Amino acid sequence: GEDVEQSLFLSVREGDSSVINCTYTDSSSTYLYWYKQEPGAGLQLLTYIFSNMDMKQDQRLTVLLNKKDKHLSLRIADTQTGDSAIYFCAEGLPPGNKLTFGTGTQLKVEL
Amino acid sequence: DAEITQSPRHKITETGRQVTLACHQTWNHNNMFWYRQDLGHGLRLIHYSYGVHDTNKGEVSDGYSVSRSNTEDLPLTLESAASSQTSVYFCASSDPDRLATDTQYFGPGTRLTVL
Numbered sequence: 001g002e003d004v005e006q007s008l009f010l011s012v013r014e015g016d017s018s019v020i021n022c023t024y025t026d027s028s029s030t031y032l033y034w035y036k037q038e039p040g041a042g043l044q045l046l047t048y049i050f051s052n053m054d055m056k057q058d059q060r061l062t063v064l065l066n067k068k069d070k071h072l073s074l075r076i077a078d079t080q081t082g083d084s085a086i087y088f089c090a091e092g093l094p095p096g097n098k099l100t101f102g103t104g105t106q107l108k109v110e111l
Numbered sequence: 112d113a114e115i116t117q118s119p120r121h122k123i124t125e126t127g128r129q130v131t132l133a134c135h136q137t138w139n140h141n142n143m144f145w146y147r148q149d150l151g152h153g154l155r156l157i158h159y160s161y162g163v164h165d166t167n168k169g170e171v172s173d174g175y176s177v178s179r180s181n182t183e184d185l186p187l188t189l190e191s192a193a194s195s196q197t198s199v200y201f202c203a204s205s206d207p208d209r210l211a212t213d214t215q216y217f218g219p220g221t222r223l224t225v226l
């Protein structure tokens with residue numbers, strides 16, 4: 001499959017904004033997703049963006065998509081300790097919207 | 112509430128044994144997927160199915176098989192377990208007819224250790 005890359009770790013202070021970045025390679029993606037995985041749990045869908053959109057905001061979450069550079073980012077405003085988790089970006093590829101996941105970014109929120 | 116479940120949640124087995132991991136969803140979704148999660152690799156697709164009697168190989172299908180005899184279940188079989196198959200396995204389902212984004216929903220995972 002195509003490579004989807006993320007940095008492995010991010011550490012922020014509580015109350016600051018977190019920005020998690022992702023680069024993907026396949027321009028035929030239909031949707032791009034952000035999933036959150038808490039310790040010992042499955043993946044929980046956080047948000048998604050259609051490939052013809054540039055930005056999507058959902059409460060504390062802002063997704064930015066730069067199709068030209070194949071770059072996706074997730075900004076979490078006012079980061080809380082409960083946001084500590086691993087965050088995966090994924091691109092959905094036709095047919096059938098099969099997902100290709102990034103390696104995941106572990107977010108650590110410090111007091 | 113509709114859900115997706117996996118069993119067992121934890122399994123220890125020996126090299127060479129056959130192992131089957133169960134996945135059951137009550138959403139009546141047509142699409143089901145199996146992934147494995149390993150450090151440094153994220154999630155990689157093993158097999159997937161778009162409906163009853165349909166199965167397809169994913170990125171890392173060697174040593175694994177699936178069968179889809181009904182809508183609700185997609186069991187994953189390791190024919191002869193190897194230590195390289197020690198991993199956490201996730202099942203997911205989706206239905207493009209019901210969800211505009213064809214979002215995949217994940218089970219809680221099965222941690223498999225092959226000794």
